Amino acid sequence: MNILITGASSGFGKLIVAELLKAGHQVAGTVRDPKGRNAEAADLLRDLGAEIVDIDVTNDASVEAGVAAASDRLGGIDVLINNAGVGVYGLQENFSAADFQRVFDINVFGPQRLTRAVLPQMRERGEGLILNITSVLGRITLPFYGPYNATKWALEAVSENYRAELSQFGVDVAIIEPGGFPTEFHGNLILPTSTDRNEGYGEMADAPVAARQQMNEFLAANPQQNPSLVAEAVVSVVDAAPGTRPFRTEVDTVGMGDLVKPMNDLAATSTQALFTNFGMADMLKLNVTPKKAA
Template sequence: RNTGSKNKAIADELAALGAKIVNLDVTDDDSVNSGVAKAIALLGGLDVVVNNAGVGVLGLQEQFTIDDFKRLFDINVFGVQRVNRAILPHFRDQGSGLLVHISSLLGRIALPFYGPYNASKWALEALAENYRVELSGFGVDSCIVEPGGYPTGFMRNLMFPSDNSQNESYGEMVHAPEQMFASFEGALAGNPSQDPQNVADAIAKLISTPAGQRPVRTVVDTMGMGTHIEPYNNQLAQIHQGLFTAFGMEDMLTLKV
């Protein structure tokens, strides 16, 4: 979005490389519907949609108001649903398509001071996994990419709580979110292998993998968290398989190709 203003330089750079640029605001139904329709017209169809729009938070969970939560979920969850609803009729008509949902390792575990973000990414994980099951018979794939923290503009555009009226009651803990974030930034600076290009490469690999062979979840991390999440994901996949088999629905776990 904002391809004519704050994101113009990036849009121009991509256009110079041959990309077709479409302005789209995931928080606006009309913008999403018209943007997806324009993209289909420009490219003669679409095969892959990457749901990457998102915003993070930092602060004590109690201090985030309901309006704060609504704003966050409007981007991180409802925005994804808007985009998916706009593209899925096209995918079903052509009998194929790939939805890539950019989640986070914080969509698998909860860390203090990121509570609303945790909640939004846990919701996204459920949304994406349900789509994988409900769309498999139509040849439409739904996958999840779970990056760790990376040094991108995402870190500079965090949401903070609107209500600080309970600061005093938290005592010294009120400073903990900023202290934890500073520590994390230091860890990132000391780990140059945590390169955002890793995430782009993982997405590209997922796209190039033949339909029916793509994993549900792809972890992308070099800072140690990912090694704890991958066994959890593998265990969950086994549980999923067992439950669907028990209910006679195991065919829904196999993509029609």
């Protein structure tokens, strides 16, 4: 299949690209500034066999141009993987409205821009897959990740709605929910632009730094939490036959995924019941022989 993935230069992205190529897919990966600061990462991906497109997920024109370029090089886009994202760390009160907007622009509005750009061709063909990388923290929360939690919860809701609204056009929607993994993601966190509220928190003001150190130590002590597991899960969902893909896939080996799975199972049961009560149950079933959109 022809696959476009955002955030391909590091973290899960570069691992996913490698696994997809190994599985025989054609892949275009988005890399910001591929001739400048990310030239080395872009070259590595090209050496693996990927196409490189420069897309700023926070810019409408960049997304439209980049998707058009990727579609032209690949001969169309069968799968979009919304992987690009950014994390945060700090007391939530210290994050300004502008800080929240920045995180939402990347983690929520970015996937919406990309999805809107690829959907017309998918609906026209009557098939396709939108795969959103969210997080177990899109289902539960931990302190000091406030804006990040909010964006991942929002992306889960965006995915829920697209799943229902696109199913009859043959366009599938799925979610991968990773736990915490040791990747470059943790070195590129957005911190609050201000710490002027710290004084009112007393000793609690030091808690974010201590908790972050504890998380780093926890991940170092659990090498089985290998980021390659996320890439393998993505390939498994992509390669599954339309109509058989799980909507949500938890990827975690240290207990968080085990806590989230029952919540996901209950959500699936409740959603099925709600849609059935409103006479919309068919919207939860992918039409594998759809009519092309008019």
